[in-house]
Amino acid sequence: MIRTRIIHLPSLFILAIAIAGTSFAQPVSEPVDDEANAIIREQGLENSKVMNYLSWMTDVFGGRLTGSPQIDRATEWALGAMEEMGLTDVHKEAWGPFGRGWTVDSFSLVANSEHGSFPVMAYPKAWSPGTDGHVQGEVVNVQAESIEDLEQYRGKLAGKIVLLGGIREVEEPFEAIAERRDAANLLQLANMATPEARRYDRARRQRRLLQRAISSFVIGQNPLVILDRGSKGDYGTIFVSGASVPAPPPDPDAGFMASFFRGPRAYDVSAPETAPQFTLAVEHYNRIMRMLDLGIAVTMDVMLSVEWNSDDPMEYNIFGEIPGTDPEIGDEVVMLGAHFDSWHAGTGAVDNAAGSAVMMEAMRILKAVYAAGGEGPRRTIRIGLWTGEEQGLLGSSAYVSDHFAESPGRFQPPTALKPEHDKLSAYYNYDNGTGRIRGVYMQGNAAVAPIFRAWLRPFKDLGAATLTINNTGGTDHLSFDGVGLPGFQFIQDEIAYSPKNHHSNMDVYDHAIAEDLMQSATIVASFVYHTAQRDEMIPRKPLPRPTTVAPSTGSR
Numbered sequence: 001m002i003r004t005r006i007i008h009l010p011s012l013f014i015l016a017i018a019i020a021g022t023s024f025a026q027p028v029s030e031p032v033d034d035e036a037n038a039i040i041r042e043q044g045l046e047n048s049k050v051m052n053y054l055s056w057m058t059d060v061f062g063g064r065l066t067g068s069p070q071i072d073r074a075t076e077w078a079l080g081a082m083e084e085m086g087l088t089d090v091h092k093e094a095w096g097p098f099g100r101g102w103t104v105d106s107f108s109l110v111a112n113s114e115h116g117s118f119p120v121m122a123y124p125k126a127w128s129p130g131t132d133g134h135v136q137g138e139v140v141n142v143q144a145e146s147i148e149d150l151e152q153y154r155g156k157l158a159g160k161i162v163l164l165g166g167i168r169e170v171e172e173p174f175e176a177i178a179e180r181r182d183a184a185n186l187l188q189l190a191n192m193a194t195p196e197a198r199r200y201d202r203a204r205r206q207r208r209l210l211q212r213a214i215s216s217f218v219i220g221q222n223p224l225v226i227l228d229r230g231s232k233g234d235y236g237t238i239f240v241s242g243a244s245v246p247a248p249p250p251d252p253d254a255g256f257m258a259s260f261f262r263g264p265r266a267y268d269v270s271a272p273e274t275a276p277q278f279t280l281a282v283e284h285y286n287r288i289m290r291m292l293d294l295g296i297a298v299t300m301d302v303m304l305s306v307e308w309n310s311d312d313p314m315e316y317n318i319f320g321e322i323p324g325t326d327p328e329i330g331d332e333v334v335m336l337g338a339h340f341d342s343w344h345a346g347t348g349a350v351d352n353a354a355g356s357a358v359m360m361e362a363m364r365i366l367k368a369v370y371a372a373g374g375e376g377p378r379r380t381i382r383i384g385l386w387t388g389e390e391q392g393l394l395g396s397s398a399y400v401s402d403h404f405a406e407s408p409g410r411f412q413p414p415t416a417l418k419p420e421h422d423k424l425s426a427y428y429n430y431d432n433g434t435g436r437i438r439g440v441y442m443q444g445n446a447a448v449a450p451i452f453r454a455w456l457r458p459f460k461d462l463g464a465a466t467l468t469i470n471n472t473g474g475t476d477h478l479s480f481d482g483v484g485l486p487g488f489q490f491i492q493d494e495i496a497y498s499p500k501n502h503h504s505n506m507d508v509y510d511h512a513i514a515e516d517l518m519q520s521a522t523i524v525a526s527f528v529y530h531t532a533q534r535d536e537m538i539p540r541k542p543l544p545r546p547t548t549v550a551p552s553t554g555s556r
């Protein structure tokens with residue numbers, strides 16, 4: 001166990017010059033505790049509980065949409081599981097107000113024509129209003145490439161069932177759907193000299209603004225139901241997220257960020273009225289479209305029963321600790337975390353019960369390591385499971401502004417640092433699906449390279465050996481990085497994250513890979529262990545300064 005103190009640096013240098021003559025360039029190598037790593041491996045690879053945690057979160061509680069009764073129940077379970085593994089200060093911390101809770105009771109869609117009927121595969125969008133029992137209406141198609149295109153539909157959509165968008169061609173998957181990073185990909189990452197510049201994808205933003213204007217127009221025409229088919233997904237996989245509500249046109253003076261990101265949300269307590277909304281399986285969407293093209297009149301019978309709950313508009317992050325014992329640095333903290341919330345169509349397995357389970361398992365492994373050593377960690381180790389991530393890193397950014405730094409808004413540099421800002425050594429996040437760890441994104445912080453390289457070396461045999469200076473975005477480590485705290489996300493294998501699981505109805509336990517999650521929990525536990533035992537805190541980048549470039553903010 002690492003307990004000894006590192007000898008004072010200046011005297012070590014003199015010693016090195018004396019011994020090695022001119023070779024004084026060699027930095028003191030970062031200590032690695034092989035004994036601790038042996039226990040971590042044994043616990044993580046031979047005595048793992050990670051899939052048990054995953055099954056509870058997914059099979060038992062299901063999709064954990066922020067605000068929903070499911071996430072409340074899963075939260076109580078997580079608190080109990082943390083108590084059971086012996087963590088201290090186990091608690092949930094409120095943030096918000098967030099808004100309304102929503103959950104689906106039941107739904108059905110059936111398409112009818114003079115030639116027969118067929119059930120339609122679909123999922124309601126989160127926070128969609130329900131229908132007044134079974135409703136029937138004529139199916140019409142709306143396609144628009146510009147605001148002007150919409151005029152032809154004015155006054156013609158009331159009481160109709162609207163298919164929004166054209167047919168999407170479906171291609172057969174001749175390429176393997178799931179993949180692991182190959183040597184070339186990892187080498188490319190490792191060879192990056194500087195982090196990728198933040199891109200300002202104007203075209204994509206303009207498209208999103210147009211989409212929002214089109215759905216606002218259609219909603220304003222009082223259709224019975226609005227159906228779409230998403231931009232990807234086939235063979236029964238449906239990608240679905242939140243319902244749209246009518247939004248005012250963007251204020252050109254407020255700039256894109258403000259205008260786009262502060263539009264009303266369907267979960268807002270004061271959200272404007274909107275229409276029931278579903279995403280269909282593309283094959284069923286296209287069939288109805290082709291029938292309309294053949295001049296066949298189609299009607300649909302749609303039923304959606306939902307429940308709202310706004311008794312408590314606040315939401316909760318979940319925490320537990322292994323307290324630090326070192327008289328000098330025991331009040332310093334190492335954090336690890338992942339988002340606990342998910343979308344609703346699947347059970348949020350690889351996004352992101354996988355990350356939550358890996359972090360809980362890492363805490364269980366760390367408890368075992370310190371129990372074996374008979375003493376606690378030098379620094380305090382704290383797990384944080386966030387909610388509201390899918391709605392924009394809401395839970396983690398609330399926590400950071402409550403504890404570490406005030407900032408005028410997302411991605412804006414801190415205006416005031418809080419005392420705890422000095423006490424956090426690092427935050428480790430996991431949120432790229434079920435794939436095993438291949439290395440670490442250093443988020444532009446080159447000073448951590450020799451440290452992380454030493455800590456990764458013992459896990460080369462498990463496929464983790466790559467460090468990249470690059471940033472990665474879209475998830476909770478950004479809340480920490482944004483205020484100058486070392487926040488890191490691990491490089492993972494993609495597996496079928498983007499083509500199949502990410503925000504789809506097929507994000508379920510069966511598509512999580514046990515060996516990959518066991519490997520991940522093992523490596524996370526080792527990184528956190530060494531961060532807690534290290535003499536020095538993890539080196540930091542300079543505090544962020546105001547930037548002119550609007551960063552990409554898609555959530556993962």
Ligand SMILES: [Zn+2]
Pocket residue numbers: 339351352389431475555556
């Ligand atoms: Zn995620």
